[in-house]
Structures are given as C-alpha cells and as structure tokens.
Amino acid sequence: MDEKVEEKSSEDNCKAYEIGCIKDLGKFLIAKKKIEAGDVILVDSPVISGPKCTKDEYICVGCCKTIDDEDQRCLACGWPLCSADCPSLTVHSAECQILKLCPTKAGDYFSNDILMILRCLLLQTTQKDKWGVIISWDDHLQDKNTSKDFLKKIQEKCTFIEEIYIKPLKAQEKISGKPLLPRASKDVIQKVCAILHKNLMECDNRQILYPLASLLEHNCLPNCLEFIQEKNNYNIIVKAVTTISKGDHITLSYTNILCGTQERRRHLKELKDICCFCQRCKDPTEFNTFLSAMICFGTEEDACKGVQLPQNPIEENPKWICNKCDIKLPNKDVLKFVHHLNKEVSKELKKNPSYDEVNEFMGKLQLFLHESHYLVNKVKYQLIQCQENGREDEQLKWCQELLDIVRKIDPYKARLGLYISTLLTKQFESKRELLLQSFSPDQKENSLTLIKELRNILTENKDLLTFLCKFNDEESLLKKNSEHEVILREWLMEQSILIDFN
Known part of the structure; x- marks a missing residue:
C-alpha cells in the first residue's frame, strides 16, 4: 500500500x-x-486495477476504455490498446514483456483475469510495497467452506499461466540473466488467483482491488x-x-438484491465463492415479498394452487414445501425450472414485444410463479416503462406492487435508489395523466386527493434523489423531478388551487 x-x-x-x-x-x-x-x-x-473480464468487447489494457476497432493493439504483445499515446501506457509496459512471449492472433479472446494476475505478480518488482499488502492476505484456499468448483477454477488458471507465460518467461530470464518475477511458484500464483477472485470490485470497464x-x-x-x-x-x-x-x-451487497434467494446465493458462490447467511436469506418469504415463491400444482386429482417456498433456504439443497398440501419438491428441480423460465423471459423481452404481448406473457408466467416472483417483477417493470395510453390504472397498480417490495428488501435505499426513483417518476406521470383526464373545474374538490398524492410522490422522489446525490451524481434526475414539480405548480395556479408543497 x-x-x-x-x-x-x-x-x-x-x-x-x-x-x-x-x-x-x-x-x-x-x-x-x-x-x-x-x-x-x-x-x-x-492497490491495482485493470480491464474487466468480458467476451463482448475489447478494452484497452492501459486506460480501460472500450475499443471499437479490434485491430487497435499493442505492437509488441498484440493486446488491445487504444493508441500508442494512451495516458496509462506505463501500466502496461512491464506485463507487455511477458505477454509478448505468447503472441496473440486475430480473433483471440483476451482473458483479462489472467492479465490481472500477471499485473499483480509483477508488483513484486515494480511496486514492492503494494506486493507486500496483497501477499499478506489470506487466500482462504484451505477453508472448509471453499468449494471444489472454486479450487478447480484456481488450479486451471494457475496451470494456464504456468504453461503459457511462466515457462517461456523463465527461459527468457535464463538468457537475459534478469529476473522479472522472483516469486512465481505454483503456490504463489494460486494465492494471487484466489485473492483476486474473491476481492476484486468492478466499476464500468475496470476491475479494482x-x-x-x-x-x-x-x-x-x-x-x-x-x-x-x-x-x-x-x-x-x-x-x-x-x-x-x-x-x-x-x-x-455484491449481488442483485432484486433476485430471489437461490439466485443471489448462486451468483455469490460463482462470483466470490461465498455463502450468505443474512436475515433475508434465512427467511423463506424474504421479508414477506415472496420473491422466490412458486405456485403448487398439487396432483392430477386435486389442483392445489398453494404457495411453495424453500423450507430452509440457506441449506445447499432445501426442500420446497407447499403451504396448503403435503407435496414437496427437490431444489434441483425448482432451480432447473426457474432457470428455464428465466431464459424464456429474456428471450421474450428481447423481441421488442407490444404491451399486450408482454402482458399476456406475464399472465402465463403467473400460472407457475407467485405474482411477486422476481421474474414476474422483471416483466412488470418492462410493462411500466411502456408508454401505453389508457393503461394508467394497470401500470399504477404494478408500480405500487414493486415499490412495496423494494421498500422491504432495500429499506435504506442502499442498492435500489435509482430503481425506486424510476418507479416514482412513472407513478407521477401516470397519476398526472389520470388527473388531467378526470379533472372538472366545477368539482375541484374531487381531485384534491389525487393532487396531494402527486405532491407526495414529488416530495418523496426529491428527498430520495437528494440523498443519492450525496453518493453519486444524480443531478439530471433531480432536475427532471424539479421540472415535474414546476409543471404541477403551474397547472394548479391555472386552476386556482392552493396546495402546500412544504
């Protein structure tokens, strides 16, 4: 450090x-x-940073900007480089000496996780203080909770680095007499692999330790x-x-908290090889949101339509039990079915379907999943984004349902602040449309409840965005909310209606 x-x-x-x-x-x-x-x-x-792992785009090994032209490469090693004048080119100079020992070909996949490991190993000669910080960390390879899949990944990366880069490097060092990596044993490489896998954070195109x-x-x-x-x-x-x-x-939180427990725990295990035992993960209902709940079909003779939830969600393979009948489902069958439905949801939403098509698809989903299941909510959110005249009441209902859920799973607005703001904005726009449709100058008092609801939505959104501005730059959204407030105030003045906004 x-x-x-x-x-x-x-x-x-x-x-x-x-x-x-x-x-x-x-x-x-x-x-x-x-x-x-x-x-x-x-x-x-x-301590160290570099381009994130992706197969979909080329990222400069220096400044980490996306490169549109895949022919923009470092002339020495062939890895993606925005230009010879990249402001962060010095970061790449040491690793380039190793990478060029294994020249790349057009169409090669650039494994940025391997690049980060090499960059980290090179700290022992380029920045010894930072190397001392990293190598002092625990790799957790001997922990009882460390999974076999994680160990296998680490071993595979280690073997790849040894065969492709370290062996040619050692041969080169013998010729030059100048050691570039004094410590590059299998144990050291495995330790660095494990530390990076468990501790890296991402920001845009960059992964950071x-x-x-x-x-x-x-x-x-x-x-x-x-x-x-x-x-x-x-x-x-x-x-x-x-x-x-x-x-x-x-x-x-290192995962998407809009997802159900099984999906969050799967993602955390894959991402960092960690298991979560928080209060939400322990609760089958996930704070009464039923984000993972399935619909029970019962038997051929007796349709049940009860709710199935995992009996003990933090077990590796919990049994799923119904709240109405005795039917139990094995976890692997539930996971397989939800995985299939997840693919169907993604496929359907990629088609750019009409509002009615999405609505019909959601109805089919609800034959199998609870109306608050996270996959159903994903479809609801898509429907809310649609500009569909005459469906304001329907969209408001879904807005409220999603707001009720996120306020339970993120009461402090630690992860879903922007998501909540989007819902509040849509809620305002839909309610304002209903106000304009129903307002009668001769019966202003009939609209006062709706007007106050609009004011309260604006106030809540303003408070939320002001809070988020302390953490991030959300000035544009705050400006949009202020514009909505101006529009409402001007309309109220035109109608000679006085409402306190303080």
Whole structure:
C-alpha cells in the first residue's frame, strides 16, 4: 500500500471501524463506535486495477476504455490498446514483456483475469510495497467452506499461466540473466488467483482491488453504500445508509438484491465463492415479498394452487414445501425450472414485444410463479416503462406492487435508489395523466386527493434523489423531478388551487 493511502485511511478513518477476524469468515470491518446514516466510514485507494473480464468487447489494457476497432493493439504483445499515446501506457509496459512471449492472433479472446494476475505478480518488482499488502492476505484456499468448483477454477488458471507465460518467461530470464518475477511458484500464483477472485470490485470497464474496502463483507440487507470516484483515481468512498451500532459488521451487497434467494446465493458462490447467511436469506418469504415463491400444482386429482417456498433456504439443497398440501419438491428441480423460465423471459423481452404481448406473457408466467416472483417483477417493470395510453390504472397498480417490495428488501435505499426513483417518476406521470383526464373545474374538490398524492410522490422522489446525490451524481434526475414539480405548480395556479408543497 502507498504511504499516502495508509496515512489517509489511518488518520481519517481509524475511529470509525476496526478489523475483526473469524476463522471461517476471515477478516471483516466492524464499527468501532456508533455511525450515523450519511457518515463516511472509509476512503480507500486502489492497490491495482485493470480491464474487466468480458467476451463482448475489447478494452484497452492501459486506460480501460472500450475499443471499437479490434485491430487497435499493442505492437509488441498484440493486446488491445487504444493508441500508442494512451495516458496509462506505463501500466502496461512491464506485463507487455511477458505477454509478448505468447503472441496473440486475430480473433483471440483476451482473458483479462489472467492479465490481472500477471499485473499483480509483477508488483513484486515494480511496486514492492503494494506486493507486500496483497501477499499478506489470506487466500482462504484451505477453508472448509471453499468449494471444489472454486479450487478447480484456481488450479486451471494457475496451470494456464504456468504453461503459457511462466515457462517461456523463465527461459527468457535464463538468457537475459534478469529476473522479472522472483516469486512465481505454483503456490504463489494460486494465492494471487484466489485473492483476486474473491476481492476484486468492478466499476464500468475496470476491475479494482482495494486494501480496506475489500474487507467489507456481503449482506443482502447492507448498511453501507460504496461510490467509486472515476475522476479521482478510482478512489472508493464507503458511507453508512443507516445507523450502525458499535460492534456491528459493516456491510455492502455484491449481488442483485432484486433476485430471489437461490439466485443471489448462486451468483455469490460463482462470483466470490461465498455463502450468505443474512436475515433475508434465512427467511423463506424474504421479508414477506415472496420473491422466490412458486405456485403448487398439487396432483392430477386435486389442483392445489398453494404457495411453495424453500423450507430452509440457506441449506445447499432445501426442500420446497407447499403451504396448503403435503407435496414437496427437490431444489434441483425448482432451480432447473426457474432457470428455464428465466431464459424464456429474456428471450421474450428481447423481441421488442407490444404491451399486450408482454402482458399476456406475464399472465402465463403467473400460472407457475407467485405474482411477486422476481421474474414476474422483471416483466412488470418492462410493462411500466411502456408508454401505453389508457393503461394508467394497470401500470399504477404494478408500480405500487414493486415499490412495496423494494421498500422491504432495500429499506435504506442502499442498492435500489435509482430503481425506486424510476418507479416514482412513472407513478407521477401516470397519476398526472389520470388527473388531467378526470379533472372538472366545477368539482375541484374531487381531485384534491389525487393532487396531494402527486405532491407526495414529488416530495418523496426529491428527498430520495437528494440523498443519492450525496453518493453519486444524480443531478439530471433531480432536475427532471424539479421540472415535474414546476409543471404541477403551474397547472394548479391555472386552476386556482392552493396546495402546500412544504
């Protein structure tokens, strides 16, 4: 770690948190004192960063910008490079000496996870202080919760790096007499692979390793929100979104909390090889949202139509039980079926279907899934985005249903603030349309309830966006909400209606 980073973290933030450690969990951050919502808990600088892993686009190995022309490459090693004048070209110079030992061909897939491992290994000669920070971390390869799939991935990456890059490098070092990687044993490579796999964060086209922020553990109901400053060397700011009591773990969320428990846990296992045991994951109903609930078909003789939920969601293979009958389903069958439906949803929405086609498709989904299942909600959200005259009541109903759900799974607006704002904006637009359709100058009092609802929506959205502006740049959305308020105020003045907006 750079001295500057160490001073900043130690001097400014040591009073807010301390590092704890549990054998199976590893290191984590806990509140050293009571922390209030909005407080900055830590500011951290990257140890290392590089292009994110993707098969869909070329990303410059220097500045991490997307490259439109796949022929834009480093002349020495053949990896994607925006230009010979790339402002971050110095980052690439050391690794280029290794990458060019295995020249690429047109159409090759550039494995940026391998690039990050090499970039990390090179720190032992280019920036020894940062290398010391990384190599001191626990790789968790010996932990009892480490999965066989994770170990297999690490071993495969290690073997690939050894065969494709390290062996040619060692041969080159013998000739030149200049060691580029003093420590490149299998154990060291595996350790670096595991550390990066578990601790990297992403921002746009970039994956980043932070010395302190990487210690923040996952929770599906996080008490913090992170903000990565692209214009300030990708420093990360972590702020509390709710009051955190002394001794509480400081948490972020690393997965899509709109998804159901089984999908979130699958993603976390694949992404970081971690298992979540938070309160939401333990609750079969997910705070009474029923985001994972299935419809029970019962038997051929007796249609049930009850609700099936996992008996113990944090088990590896929980049984799914019905709340009305005795039928139980194995987890693998449920996962297979939901995976199939997920593909069908993606396929349907990619067709650019009409409003009625999407609505009909949602009706079919609800034969199998609870009306609040996360896949049904995905379709509802699509319907809400449609500009469909005469369907305002229907869209308002779905808006309210989704708002009720997200307020339960993200009460502190740590992850879904923009999602909530989008729903509130749509709610305002639909209710305003209903107001214009139903308003009668002779019976103004009949519209007062709807007018007050519009005012309350604007106020809630303004408060939300003002809160989000503390973490990110959401000025454009705040401006749009202000424009809506101006439009409503002007209309009220035209109708000689007085409403207090304070």
